[in-house]
Amino acid sequence: MTIGKKEAYHTLTPHPSLEIFFEVFTFRSTIGNCLEKLYKRFRTPYFGIFVLNKPYLVIKNPELIRSVLITDFNYFRDRSTEADETCDPIVSQFLFVMKYPEWKPLRAKVTPVFTTAKIKNMLGLINEVAEEMKVYIETILHADSVEAKEVCAKYTTDVIATCAFGIKSHSFQHKDAEFRVIGRKMFEFNLRNAFCQSCYFMAPSLVKSLKFSFFDRSIYKFTREVFWATLEERKKTNTKRNDIIDVINQIRENSSSNDEIKFEGDRVVAQALMFYGAGFETTSGAMSFALYELCLHPTIQNKVREEIKLVLSRYGSITYEALQELKYMDMVLSETLRKYPALPFLDRICVEDYKIPNTDVVIEKGTSIFIPVFGLHYDPDYYPDPEKFDPERFSEINKGSNPACCYLPFGDGPRICIGAKFGLMEIKIGLVRILSEFEVKRSVDTPVPIEFETKCLLVASKVGLPMKFSRVTD
């Protein structure tokens, strides 16, 4: 049987599933939640669905997921997400969206941005922002309820603005700081963003015919201006800050006409914007969901705080080495990303006919693939009592007990998240700064249980994550 041919889907899909995807475009549900529902409904290792008449293969089986993401990557090396230059001159240049053959040399070019040495160099910049966050939290302690997502978004906005653009964006001092406004515009829960961004993943043909951009175009104008002005300023003053913009500029300057791809113009600006977009919303989400679970679980919160105290007493300050010793915090973050994976699904496209090992089923070239991350992360076969927040699932003893590829907060294989190490370091520094001086508690506004926002591709709470901050008392 060949998957990709429409007839085959009727055999693979015992129930029509078009109505479920209708939910996405009427904003009743997200792609991630729809795929989770389907994951629970089908007992087969994979199943087919239609999205606007286009067949997709949804893969449940971790072994087959491993083949797609890692071992047989060459057959599935591109995402199905599409953007072309005429619709979106910037997002079409994102490493995330780019396809072979351009993706490979571009990934190789930008990988050095996140070497351990470069990340260590950025630690000082991040610590400065964490200090500003601490000062800001001191001013909101009187409030009965504070939006933790906003506190974390201010922090991660300022971190990525300073690390990726070399600019102090002062989100804690000004409610409408320019970078924060741009960040809000990028991921605001509104119909324009929900429709356009879902189409990039689920209906690329609509994007091409209607020619809409992924983000509001004013964001591109702002980014180009800021990026080139910063580079110009650095050239004039001969300044180096060891940040992402320096590395991007170094790559640009070292590029030659013999390179497989040209690294110039909007392609350069795009990488800075991508680091900004990919870097602030994912990390602020993970950090605020961690605070949310900690405010509901004071015992776990105290255990994290005790670990921070112990490690800081040994190292004196937040060094890179100190962060590596925060093993329990690492477990808490892993469990947070299980319950709230920023991207609740992964996508790939089959670029050459692929025979599924040990079957006579062939996935036809051109077939789009969805991997239902939410479904896997809430599967009781892998995570018993999946709604329970239990960091012990990720202890040294327990973490190896599940098959590979049923835990995918950062994806896997050659297209795994490039900023995972940087993002985790940023979150850990932020949490150390908050939890060593403050306590988070459930307030009357804290939502329990969480209802997910349906007008957003990423995992987000519909009503935010309000909670009470107070000073640690002991």
Ligand code: HEM
């Ligand atoms: C908690 C934080 C983060 C989470 C949960 C996250 C999650 C993800 C996921 C799920 C993917 C797709 C992987 C795949 O398809 O296999 C991805 C890709 C990517 N992420 Fe992240 N991310 C985070 C932080 C960051 C940061 C801080 C940056 C950069 C500053 C970043 C840059 C990227 C890029 C460039 C890609 C595309 C890689 C490629 O296609 O080669 N991410 N991320």
